[in-house]
Amino acid sequence: MKLIPRWSKNSLLFGGAALWGLLLISCVAANRTMVAAPKIAGATFVGTSECATCHEEKTSHFSSATHARLALSDPKVGETGCEACHGPGSLHVKSGGGAGTIINPRKSPETCFQCHVDKRGQLSLPHSHPVLAGQVSCADCHDPHKGEVIKGGGVNLATANETCTACHTQQKGPFVFEHAAMREGCITCHNPHGTVNAKMLVARDDNLCLRCHLEVAGAGQIIVGGEDHASRLQRGTCWSAGCHEAPHGSNANNHFRY
Numbered sequence: 275m276k277l278i279p280r281w282s283k284n285s286l287l288f289g290g291a292a293l294w295g296l297l298l299i300s301c302v303a304a305n306r307t308m309v310a311a312p313k314i315a316g317a318t319f320v321g322t323s324e325c326a327t328c329h330e331e332k333t334s335h336f337s338s339a340t341h342a343r344l345a346l347s348d349p350k351v352g353e354t355g356c357e358a359c360h361g362p363g364s365l366h367v368k369s370g371g372g373a374g375t376i377i378n379p380r381k382s383p384e385t386c387f388q389c390h391v392d393k394r395g396q397l398s399l400p401h402s403h404p405v406l407a408g409q410v411s412c413a414d415c416h417d418p419h420k421g422e423v424i425k426g427g428g429v430n431l432a433t434a435n436e437t438c439t440a441c442h443t444q445q446k447g448p449f450v451f452e453h454a455a456m457r458e459g460c461i462t463c464h465n466p467h468g469t470v471n472a473k474m475l476v477a478r479d480d481n482l483c484l485r486c487h488l489e490v491a492g493a494g495q496i497i498v499g500g501e502d503h504a505s506r507l508q509r510g511t512c513w514s515a516g517c518h519e520a521p522h523g524s525n526a527n528n529h530f531r532y
């Protein structure tokens with residue numbers, strides 16, 4: 275007599291839990307994000323070591339980059355971190371670095387958008403940097419070859435601001451009367467990828483300023499700086515209507531006026 279094993283409800287439950295646990299452990303152990311690299315007709319993968327022969331200035335510190343965790347789903351030539359974004363490099367190597375034989379994300383953001391889908395949406399909003407128009411590149415503000423990708427960043431807010439002020443020179447200062455928000459970083463008030471608000475502001479009109487400067491609101495009063503601004507806010511934004519026209523800082527007075 276042949277016995278046919280039967281799966282009980284408990285066996286299925288614990289068996290499924292065990293398989294799920296093994297899957298999670300394998301993902302954590304890999305510590306890599308598997309991606310499908312951009313395609314280049316006729317090209318094959320050569321591996322990061324081949325890239326390093328010419329681009330050592332990029333590969334020497336690439337291990338510190340968050341993008342170093344990217345990997346191809348089917349690597350056969352060792353490390354392929356470079357080709358995860360730049361595509362297979364055999365034709366590039368064969369041509370001695372010929373133009374048009376490798377993907378250059380600086381010339382097109384489409385490679386970046388393969389992972390950063392949300393940024394494509396933000397850059398399509400009414401007020402954004404003209405990345406989609408080809409006038410600005412992701413690489414103008416980001417360095418994917420080392421560190422946290424965002425230039426400056428972390429506790430190095432001064433350097434992060436310098437990324438912005440490299441183009442927006444009038445806002446750099448120094449100013450006699452400095453707006454403290456500049457110490458916290460430009461992204462305190464702006465979203466550099468884009469928003470629905472003018473000047474890429476993260477909030478509209480006086481609502482932006484009141485996020486930090488509101489002291490008391492109630493009984494028909496809006497107290498800011500020890501004074502009632504209820505009637506003033508009806509005339510326009512905080513940086514218009516003859517008020518604080520220089521929100522980045524002023525050399526004239528401490529109310530940020532020109």
